[in-house]
Amino acid sequence: MSIAARIARRELRGGLQGFRVFLACLALGVAAIAAVGLVRAAIEAGLTEQGAVLLGGDAQMELTYRKATPDERAWMEARASRVSEVVEFRSMAVVGEERALTQVKAVDDLYPLLGELMIDPPFPLADVLEGGSGLPGAVMDRVLADRLGLAVGESFRLGTQSFRLGAVLDREPDSATGGFSLAPRTLVLTADLARSGLLGPGTLYETEYRLDLPEGIDLAAAQAEAEAAFRDKGMRWSDSRRASPGVERFVDRTGSFLVLVGLAGLAVGGVGISAAVRAYLEGKIATIATLRTLGAEGRTIFLAYLIQIGVLTALGVMVGLGIGILLPLAASPFIVASLPFPITFGLYPGPLAEAAFYGIVTALLFTLWPLARTEGVRAAALYRGAGGEARPRWQWLLALAGLAALLVGGAVAFSGTALLALGTAGGISGALAVLLLAALALRRVARRAARSGLARGRTALRLALGAIGGPREEAVSVVLSLGLGLSVLAAVGQIDANLRAAIDRDLPERAPSYFFVDIQQDQIDGFLRRVQEDAAVSRVEAAPMLRGVLTRINGRPAREVAGEHWVVRGDRGISYAATPPESGRVVAGSFWPADYQGPAQVSFAAEEAEEIGLKLGDRLTVNILGRDIEAEITSFREVDFSSAGMGFVMVMNPSALQGAPHTFIATVYAEPEAEAAILRDLASAFPNITAIRVRDAIDRVTEALSAIATATAWAAAATLVTGFIVLIGAAAAGERGRIYEAAVLKTLGATRGRILASFALRSALLGAAAGLVAILAGGLAGWAVMTFVMDSDFRFEPVSALAIVAGGILATLLAGMVFALRPLRARPAQVLRAQE
Secondary structure, three states, X not given: OOHHHHHHHHHHOOOOOOOHHHHHHHHHHHHHHHHHHHHHHHHHHHHHHOHHHHHOOOEEEEEEOOOOOHHHHHHHHHHOOEEEEEEEEEEEXXXXXXXXXXXXXXXXXXXXXXXXXXXXXXXOHHHHHHOEOOEOEEEEEHHHHHHHOOOOOOEEEEOOEEEEEEEEEEEOOOHHHHOOOOOOEEEEEHHHHOOOOOOOOOOOOEEEEEEEOOOOOOHHHHHHHHHHHHHHHOOEEEEHHHOOHHHHHHHHHHHHHHHHHHHHHHHHHHHHHHHHHHHHHHOOHHHHHHHHHOOOOHHHHHHHHHHHHHHHHHHHHHHHHHHHHHHHHHHHHHHHHHOOOOOOOOOOHHHHHHHHHHHHHHHHHHHHHHHHHHHHOOHHHHOOOOOOOOOOOHHXXXXXXXXXXXXXXXXXXXXXXXXXXXXXXXXXXXXXXHHHHHHHHHHHHHHHHHHOHHXXXXXXXXXXXXXXXXXXXXXXXXXXXXXXXXXXXXXXXXXXXXXXXXXXXXXXXXXXXXXEEEEOOOOHHHHHHHHHOOOOEEEEEEEEEEEEEEEEEOOEEHHHHHOOOHHHOOOEEEEEOOOOOOOEEEEEEOOOOOOOOOOOEEEEEHHHHHHHOOOOOOEEEEEEOOEEEEEEEEEEEEEOHHHOOOOOOEEEOHHHHOOOOOEEEEEEEEOHHHHHXXXXXXXXXXXXXXXXXXXXXXXXXXXXXXXXXXXXXXXXHHHHHHHHHHHHHHHHHOHHHHHHHHHHHHHOOOOHHHHHHHHHHHHHHXXXXXXXXXXXXXXXXXXXXXXXXXXXXXXXXXXXXXXXXXXXXXXXXXXXXXXXXXXXXXXHHHHHHHOO
């Protein structure tokens, strides 16, 4: 065994005293990252293992506006042992005068092809949908049934057809593949829709064919064959390999974001780790100097303490991984019950390796500087006032830069979102730099204020300011550790408040009251007369509405050109117009003449065109109702989708879509008190028309944003807990100095109350400084996210900011007062005699 290893083993025999904060900070940061990673991996594993159940079959072929042709149906039946047809659309469920939007799923006798449908009472679905009392049966989501005051056995209406509620829906096996839904579910039999009048020509609906394929079939080959035969007819394929890509993307990106927030917590812990190692090594100066006297080289001493720190890092990482494994397992019942898709918990090596990587690299990054300074300790340090610590050599500075690059590179590789990872790394580094400068400035200001007239006659304040401006590192540790945790919370608070304010403040001024869809061509005139003659209606917009899939760009598959851009994922709303729509100003090119009858032309949304890389003259192939329409881009329009008003990515000339079955869509802007009467009259006159209340849609978006904000706040809270641990460590490290300080003050006649007041003021000032800097950093982060990510206005929110400052003061007071008890009880004679 080498000399360095023997020295390290001897030092470790002394126990973990002085390293409790080191281990706590490291373990907590690793645990947070491991827990988030394991939950994300569990969700991804559940989606993979239960892909067929989530999809409702081994594969699915989806069509818009139509059902499968005989050729398509024959292709499916030739390859699948069973084929189940599901039709989805929106409608209004009516009970007396009560109306509510619902997502209707019309199914056949084979549904569910895979998985189990949970309904109450738990009768066979076929018996429930058979109905009774001369009415077909239906199953309705419990939330919707409660909203309508509907009990099992009572009737309601969809369009012109009445249904009998046979059971309430608790869970669908295939609910996770439906994407974002604006309304609760209602299940009926497809055969019972014939008399409802809901599926007229041009009505917006999706038809999904779930395939039960033979075991061992090559899904990739089946997909290639189906797309070669039917993709140009608007068919979209999905299978159990990626049953719910939308959920996967959301989980992956949210998980990556939370891991990066956890990295902020680990950075806070790094401050505590560095302080703990520095304090420990300062206490070992005499030992190091003795070793130098005995001939030990600086490299040997550095290696000895590096081995010791490495062993403790391994211990901290192992403890953190253990906690990170136990937390998801303990919370698994709650997580499983709260998510609408299966989760498979287990020990996944990937997230654990990622957490261990972050922990090890962070520990090395924050301990290398104080470790490197041990090389500068000389034998003369055994004598009072002699020796000293030199700055580390330039090689160590390069090593620090390399570790920082490794940490950032790992974050980029693991998260898969380079911009987010680099932005987070830059934000954390910037926040640490700002906090460090603020701490140094605070020490200088406090030192000057203690000598100024401001503190004259205020003994407690002068003592507090003098302590903050003194040579000890307490101010730096407190402001760095607490400030970074509070900065994350401040950013979350500002973003959340601004999003809610934007919804409450801006949208009511410019958003419509209702969207009306599925307005038939022979109904649009009567619909417009009713709303335009109403004095409470301030504005009405109507446009023809079709759905189409952008399949090719300049002859190439659209996804090859546009990647995963949202415009080419699935079908999109398309309209036609003879003149430029009011909601889209032409910013490039020229719109076709009102009487244009030539080849198909298309006007594209300008911002989306720039993102995809489109230019004037490009040719797009759009599949509508199985028919390919190739059109030239002749203009770009400025379309504001954030207004919640009417806007189309693509608008074509009327002759290009001549004869295609379609309906109209309309937006109505009305006074809130008149909305109910308008909806009642329109629903009575046109029962097939579906009304979507914009406020309800906004509320669903707000719920999703609130869930993300809550998860982020919990991750930020872990960062704050780490900061509080560092605070406790800083307070504990300064306890010895406070004991001596209190003894001197008592000798000079100070009372316990005055000493306690000076300690409390010191803590409060440090907490307030950390909170104020956190408000600045969090406000800047909130502004950046709202301006560059959300493309929205930013307004500073003072309530959460005041809460941040109050929290900082309270945290430092608690930590400071706990370690003020021993100094207050200390006897001056014993303390001062020990210093002789």
